[in-house]
Amino acid sequence: MTSAPSPATDLSGPDTPFAVVDVDRTRRNIARLRARADRLGVPLRPHVKTAKSLDVAALLHDGVPGPVTVSTLAEAEAFAAAGHSDITYAVGIAPHKVPRVLALARRGVTLRVLLDSAEQARSVAAAAREAGTAVPAQIEIDCDGHRGGLVPDAPELTVIGGILHDAGCLDGVLAHAGESYSASTEEERRLAARGERDSVVAAAGRLRAAGLPVRTVSVGSTPTAHAADDLTGVTELRAGNYVFFDLVMAGLGVCAVDDLALSVVVTVIGHRPEYGWVLTDGGWMAMSRDRGTAAQAQDQGYGLVADLSGALVPGLVMTAASQEHGTLTMRDGGPPPALPVGTRLRVLPNHACATAAQHRGYHVVDGSRNTAGAPAVEAFWPRIDGW
């Protein structure tokens, strides 16, 4: 939509394609991880990069602003404006972004930044000193060679810790087990969670042994958060994707397909019976180009297909996409069921973060129906956009 859409009473109303959130499933997914975190005795700091929604965030902490992780300063600013004052920006800080961080700090927001080099630490320390405002910083720890960070025994660790501490900016350490997104058994994810914990606990220990105070010891990813069995030494658990889940997570076994809370409503616009194709008006612009299940045991194409009520159409897969066209075929190559032009379907995505990003917001459904049996739309929840 080019602007906030007019209220729609049910899923047969809005023009397609559009994104839908099943709020019952979202609540269930949130409750599940919260119960796990409670059992582990570690507070959650949910990553809001998946939904980018203040309304979804309100479900995370019983309607009051709580600790969150963000992936952009645009998210940080939007959450701060909505009353969140405890935020971690979990992407390595670029020096030119520090003024935006300081602007939030001056408004009373605790916004932690992330870094893994002495040059970043010096830049943050200098900016903090010049502004007379501490910028709490976490040192990124690499637990699995996936992306940024220092390995726990890197000599620079205590150097960086010292630079930050001298400027009153040292907050702690953070790790993210990116490799866990390809851990296809519960045991592999448990080991990844242990590796994530061990790496930050070891790094925190080295800093403390050097006389550098460590407040935050942060770990998390959706796969490891759902598999961790012991988070001793960890002070907070992060995860983001779990609010919606997706086919990648279902393929790993972290959730069931029935837990997927995000889908995209599309309309059938044609058929090619000679190829077994059903064509829709939802292409990669609506689903994203993410093919995250391509490397899994079960390739789900661009998504699994459900009817408008959310019940899977057995065997039907979105196997191809152009910008505004989707192609649905039966996994077994047989003829698809009768789906006349105009039929609305819901496509469950590979990767909720990527698919959600293609939309300006979510039409929200719960279990209720209108008199014609179509799922009732309860609300429209806008997304935070850009950087």
Added chain:
Amino acid sequence: MTSAPSPATDLSGPDTPFAVVDVDRTRRNIARLRARADRLGVPLRPHVKTAKSLDVAALLHDGVPGPVTVSTLAEAEAFAAAGHSDITYAVGIAPHKVPRVLALARRGVTLRVLLDSAEQARSVAAAAREAGTAVPAQIEIDCDGHRGGLVPDAPELTVIGGILHDAGCLDGVLAHAGESYSASTEEERRLAARGERDSVVAAAGRLRAAGLPVRTVSVGSTPTAHAADDLTGVTELRAGNYVFFDLVMAGLGVCAVDDLALSVVVTVIGHRPEYGWVLTDGGWMAMSRDRGTAAQAQDQGYGLVADLSGALVPGLVMTAASQEHGTLTMRDGGPPPALPVGTRLRVLPNHACATAAQHRGYHVVDGSRNTAGAPAVEAFWPRIDGW
């Protein structure tokens, strides 16, 4: 950006990541295809789905509204509001969208719709009759088994033509050689262009032989538009991607890398020298998940890397992406050049349509520089969003 950004004087100013358009290259790309179309004697109807920008469209037709093709009704409405009155919506029409089409028709906009089934034709004809407003419709012709459409000798062709004609809605036929995006030689693309032309000309002939008037005979894709050698019988040529081009088109040989007009400015945020990685703040959220060159002879990862002035950094490729992180490595596996934290780079995308869609607009540069030598930003051009 969450809203239109404040004016930036050069590419060192805006927060990263952001999209940049080189307007000199855009003008050159537009002039090249216009010269081709002039030689072929066929008017162009550019597809605006790539840039989705009224400012780019102003370059297409010398600053005055001209014929365009759109991929969404949101584009149609935005272009109509800007004075364009000759628009083709080149995605098979869903019946529920016809009221939006009629609303534009009542405002004096000629908005052609596309269809390939008798049920769609009946639905359009009935809506047009009820409204007392003709809805010009084109019949989609399948020239290569790529997506929707009728093969030229399909028995339904004249049935559909008759339904449309009886309601005053028959406009013509349209084909798109989707398979040409994998035609890796000029000769293959020329053959694809002939196939595209032959299919619509044959279909138009069958309709005319049945006494059904055909006004528009439309073909086009960026690869075929640049290879067609004879468009006899065709009344218009469509192409979209060519305004920006991208690495997929360069990989096919349709353009050179030097023609690429769209890039994304990112900032270096870290290094992993043990892996040969340079990390940036531009991940798939900024580039899209499109890996269109993966199936080409030269896989370009998520994109080639240039410095802020647009000069390629030889051998440097964006090889991995997470949501807000990009990983750059040397193609030969060697150490990357020194790129300190804070360095700005420009990443040239696989697929301009997909990358552009991740942004709210374009910072526009031409050849001019500021006093520090950074490319000067001349304007910010917003994109049309949503459906």
